[in-house]
Amino acid sequence: MWRGLYTAGTGMITESKRTDTLANNLANANTTGFKRDEAISREFHPMLIKRINDGINHNDVTSFKQFHVGEQYPVVGTLGLGSYIDEIATEHSQGAFETTGNPLDLAISGNGYFAIQTENGVRYTRDGNFYKSARGEIQTVNGQTVLGRNGRGITIPQDTVSIMVGSKGEVYADNVQIGQLQFVQFDNRRAVLKQGNNLYYPQEGARPAPATGEIQQGMLERSNTNVVSEMVELINNYRMYEAGSKAVTTQDAMLDKSVNDVGRLT
Known part of the structure; x- marks a missing residue:
């Protein structure tokens, strides 16, 4: 019981x-x-x-002092x-896209993550809801720096009129390229685990590679729930x-x- x-x-x-x-x-x-x-x-x-x-059968000739040969209960x-x-x-299935028209709203179609600088090191996310800080730096809604390919943030000039982001993360200010987002993926999706706040952290030994997906500007990827x-x-x-x-x-x-x-x- x-x-x-x-x-x-x-x-x-x-x-x-x-x-x-x-x-x-x-x-x-x-x-x-x-x-x-x-x-x-x-x-x-x-x-x-x-x-x-x-x-x-305890009377069997093979039985002796409670010992039985070939017992099969x-x-x-x-x-x-x-x-x-x-x-x-x-579950890493693709979420639906929502058009916002904001040039710093970026959605990922296919495989890929944005690299974010946090207090605990580099983390990864698919949340492309970005903003321009007072200093012109591209940041997340939590004030964390969005990293470029050089491992540093991307600063948009103050007098910029138009911002364009290419499918692989190229950032243009008034048609002049000022940087490229660190847009990566991992061969094994289990290589990154959830940390919280929509961020992922890489497991030991995991190495990022260039992403095969594409970035869609002016859109956000909704939850796949x-x-x-x-x-x-x-x-x-x-x-x-x-x-x-x-x-x-x-x-x-x-x-x-x-x-x-x-x-x-x-």
């Missing part, structure tokens, strides 16, 4: 973590460049159950031991959690009866 409590409990913990993931997806449904997460669960290794003292089946969250995987699908999954997740809760209640009632009724001395 104790095993039943633990099995149901691990299921509830799994569904609780899945709920957190779904809630985070819904909270970022309108976040530019956000990629939804998927909680991947895995079952603990099941236990093989056999019946003991069943089907063995009948197999009952396997017993599940619960589940756990094995991985929080990020489908609100309807997430809500349906959230309802299903709630029912799974509720089933685990009922299983725990049932196991608790059985333990109560076995301790207080079956085990009572008369």
